[in-house]
Every structure is written in C-alpha cells, then in structure tokens.
Amino acid sequence: MTLSATLGFGRVKKRRPATSRSSSSSKATSASTSPWASSLQVTKSTTTSSSSTKEPILPSPSHDDSSRLPNAGPATLTLPSTTLSIPRAHALILQLMFSPLPERASGLSPAKIASILTFRDALPRVVSTSHLQTLLPSPTAAEREVASLVHSGWARRVVILRKDGIGELLVLSEDLEGMVGGSEGLDEDTKEGFLEWLRGHPAAIVYPGNEEGGLSGKQVDALVRVGFLTATNEGGRQTGVYARPAEKYAMLSLETVARASAGTIEAVGGDGALFAAGGSGGKVGGGEGRGTKMGGGSLRCTVPSAGAFLKLTSGALEHLALLLERTRYREMPESDLREKWDGGITGDKEAFLAKKFAGVLPGRTKKWKDFYGVSFDWVLREAVGAGLVEVFETHSVGRGVRLV
Incomplete structure (x- = not known):
C-alpha cells in the first residue's frame, strides 16, 4: 500500500446530485398547486379586500387649524326677542348660568354633587352689567334702562375693584334686602338702620360717614364682617391696590425721598408711608377709628360672597x-x-x-x-x-x- 492511499488522496469524493434544484422547484410548484396553499392565498386576498371595505368613514373636522377662519363680519349674541328688557335679561342670565347636573353615571361622586349644589346656593344673585349689554341690541339703551331702574329703587349697582379694572354688578333690591333681613350676624337695629339707608339712597355706591349714614361704629363693623360693606383704598393710583409693594414704594421714593435728608424719617417715606401709598396701615400719631374709614379708604356697598x-x-x-x-x-x-x-x-x-x-x-x-x-x-x-x-x-x- 502506497503512502497516498494511506493518507486518502485516492478516495472517491461524493458528488451532489444534479436534480436537487429541479426537485426543490418541483416541490414548490406542487406545494403552490396544493389545496392547502390555494386556501391560504384565497384567505389572504379576502382579508385584504374586506379590511379595505370595512374601514370606518369618519367625518372630516369642521376646521383645520393650519388656516384662518373666514371673517364675514362681526356677529351678535343678542336674543331674537326684540322686547327683552333688563328685568327679563337679568332673570335669564341667572337661569342659564349653570348647566343641569348630568346623569348618575357621570363620574361625579355624591360629595362632589353636594358641594356643587351648596356652592350654587351660596352665590349671590348678581349679574355683570357688561353681560346684560351683550343680550340687548343697543348697549346705550341698556345703560339708560339700568340707570332708570337703579334710581327707581328696583336694582342697585355694586362696584368692585378687580385686577383687570373695575367690575360692576347689578343686584335686585328685593334680593339684597332679603339677604340683609336673613343675615344671622346682624342684630335687628343694624338691619333696620341699614335697610332704611338703602331705601333712602338707591343709587349710592359709597357708604357715607357715621353721622350721615345713621349707624354707629360697631354696627358698621358688623356690616363689614358679614359682607355688606367693604373697604377700598382711595389714596394713590387705582391700580395701586393690586400693584406689587416694590412698584408702589418706588413711585413714592421718586417723589419725596430725593428731597429728604439722610437719616430722617422722610428719607424712608415719612410718617404714614404705607397709608400714602394706598395701603391699609394706620398712621403714626393717632388715626381715625373704624366705621366710615378703614385704614384711610371708603366703604363701598357690596353683597356677601361677591368674591x-x-x-x-x-x-x-x-x-x-x-x-x-x-x-x-x-x-x-x-x-x-x-x-x-x-x-x-x-x-x-x-x-x-x-x-x-x-x-x-x-x-x-x-x-x-x-x-x-x-x-x-x-x-x-x-x-x-x-x-x-x-x-x-x-x-x-x-x-x-x-x-x-
């Protein structure tokens, strides 16, 4: 035996059959023509067509945010009735202010429903005069009618300083008198004296002094605590009530501090600096008692829970x-x-x-x-x-x- 035969150089190698590719192709062909494969193909095509036909057709959105709305002129929110008056508009606003409570399966717990009803009952029956003007065709005519009703004693204006300006509310006189009569924090003498002043001054917004109003200091304090009178500062600018302290005192220092000597009281604003800037702090050296003045401000008529x-x-x-x-x-x-x-x-x-x-x-x-x-x-x-x-x-x- 030779060395090459021993190492295996002379052995015969196994060749791959030439019909392998053809056999595989024939198997694929036979598989494609089998009932099982044909059933898969039919199912696939049927599913595709059914999914395309059963896709829900959704309504297109009413407006695309990428484009501006066409402006064809201003629109009004007035009601179609031309005989709408201020009393009817007042009642309609109060009636349509809140939506009815939803059904039981609404996600509102009984405690939340109770708090909603309590809040609605505690709100005063007031409306803003600007809201009244949106319901009537002519704001000027609405203002004249409001002024006539106020002077006749049917309603009363309530002016409140707000962050965005002055807010004006309108309340019926009978509703205001009912709140005064049903208040538990006032004695009978205070109720009668305040009601007498309200009926005698239907268009008054600011409460006068103790002597002119006919009420004592304690009675006025009781009215303030209950919420029928409120203190508003009249010193300085109107916006000073809501301005930051740094803004109020900066204006004061520019006017007075520059002319004062260093180390004196005037160099820090002088006596009653907080009072002069529109604050409610008392002045040094004695100040007026509570009643007609609350820290230097006037007393305005208001209603409880107006805040x-x-x-x-x-x-x-x-x-x-x-x-x-x-x-x-x-x-x-x-x-x-x-x-x-x-x-x-x-x-x-x-x-x-x-x-x-x-x-x-x-x-x-x-x-x-x-x-x-x-x-x-x-x-x-x-x-x-x-x-x-x-x-x-x-x-x-x-x-x-x-x-x-």
Whole structure:
C-alpha cells in the first residue's frame, strides 16, 4: 500500500446530485398547486379586500387649524326677542348660568354633587352689567334702562375693584334686602338702620360717614364682617391696590425721598408711608377709628360672597382664553370651542374614535371639577362683554370666536 492511499488522496469524493434544484422547484410548484396553499392565498386576498371595505368613514373636522377662519363680519349674541328688557335679561342670565347636573353615571361622586349644589346656593344673585349689554341690541339703551331702574329703587349697582379694572354688578333690591333681613350676624337695629339707608339712597355706591349714614361704629363693623360693606383704598393710583409693594414704594421714593435728608424719617417715606401709598396701615400719631374709614379708604356697598362670584368668573374666562391660545391663530369655531369647554375632543381620527367608543365622563372635565358646571353660553357672553373675545360670522362653519 502506497503512502497516498494511506493518507486518502485516492478516495472517491461524493458528488451532489444534479436534480436537487429541479426537485426543490418541483416541490414548490406542487406545494403552490396544493389545496392547502390555494386556501391560504384565497384567505389572504379576502382579508385584504374586506379590511379595505370595512374601514370606518369618519367625518372630516369642521376646521383645520393650519388656516384662518373666514371673517364675514362681526356677529351678535343678542336674543331674537326684540322686547327683552333688563328685568327679563337679568332673570335669564341667572337661569342659564349653570348647566343641569348630568346623569348618575357621570363620574361625579355624591360629595362632589353636594358641594356643587351648596356652592350654587351660596352665590349671590348678581349679574355683570357688561353681560346684560351683550343680550340687548343697543348697549346705550341698556345703560339708560339700568340707570332708570337703579334710581327707581328696583336694582342697585355694586362696584368692585378687580385686577383687570373695575367690575360692576347689578343686584335686585328685593334680593339684597332679603339677604340683609336673613343675615344671622346682624342684630335687628343694624338691619333696620341699614335697610332704611338703602331705601333712602338707591343709587349710592359709597357708604357715607357715621353721622350721615345713621349707624354707629360697631354696627358698621358688623356690616363689614358679614359682607355688606367693604373697604377700598382711595389714596394713590387705582391700580395701586393690586400693584406689587416694590412698584408702589418706588413711585413714592421718586417723589419725596430725593428731597429728604439722610437719616430722617422722610428719607424712608415719612410718617404714614404705607397709608400714602394706598395701603391699609394706620398712621403714626393717632388715626381715625373704624366705621366710615378703614385704614384711610371708603366703604363701598357690596353683597356677601361677591368674591366667590368674581373668582368663578375670572377662572372661567382664563380657561376660555387658554383654549383659544392653544390654537395657531387664537381662534376657533364656536361649535369646536363649545365641545372643548364641555370636555369633548375634536381633531384627528384617534381622538374621534376614543371619544366615540370610550367617552369622557362629565365629572372628569374641568367644567365640573373647577367651575361647578358653568354653561358655555354664559361664559362666552361674559367674555364678549368683558372685551376678552370677539365673535364673527364665517358663513362656512358657523360663528367663529377669536381671542382679542
């Protein structure tokens, strides 16, 4: 035996059969023609066609945020009735201020429902004069009618200083007298004396001195504690009430401190610097007692819980403005804005399907959690009256609302 035979150089190598590729192709062909493969192909084509035909057709959105709304002129929120008067408008605003409570399966707990009803009952029956003007065709005629009703004793103006200016509310005289008569924090003499002054001065906004008003200092203090009188500062600028302390005292130092000698009281503002800047601090050297002056300010007539009404109104207006600020041009169709206020979702396909099949519980919306069910129509008219938004006609998607 040779060495090559021992090492294996002479052995025969196994060759791959030439029919392997053809056999595999024949197997694929036979497999493709088998009933099982044909059934798979038919099922696949049927599924594709059925999925394309059964796709839900969704309505297109009413407005695209990438384009501006067509402006066809200003729109009015006045009611169709031409015989609407201030008394009827006053009652209508109070009636439409809140939406009815939703059904039981709404996400509102019994405690939340109780708090909503308690808050609504505690609110005073007041409306803003700017809201009244949005319901009537002529604001000038509405103002004349309000002035006539005030002088006749049917209603009373309540002027309150706010962060955004001066707010004017209107309350019926019978409602105000009912609140005075039913107040538990006032004695009978105080009630009778204050009611006598209200009936004798129907158009008065500021309460006069103790001698002119006919009430003692203790009686005036009781009225302030209950909420029928409030102290407002008249010194300095009107905006000084809400200005920061640094702004108020900076103006004071520019006028007086520059001419004062170093180390003196005048160099830091002088005697009664806080009082002169519009604050409520007492002056050194004795000051006037409480009653007609509360830290140098006048006493204005108001109603109890007026602060809760103003807080609710300002919060609702801020939320309405925030909804418009999120859009590109700070405008939106009224229908879309109403849906967003009520907690709905508008826009793309996924949001539409989520709303259609899952839904948004009313108790989870900001309308019910923070604003106790304030209606959209009420807050929209309040915003128009305050000059926050403007409403215009589009002739395509209804009325549009734009943030001013």
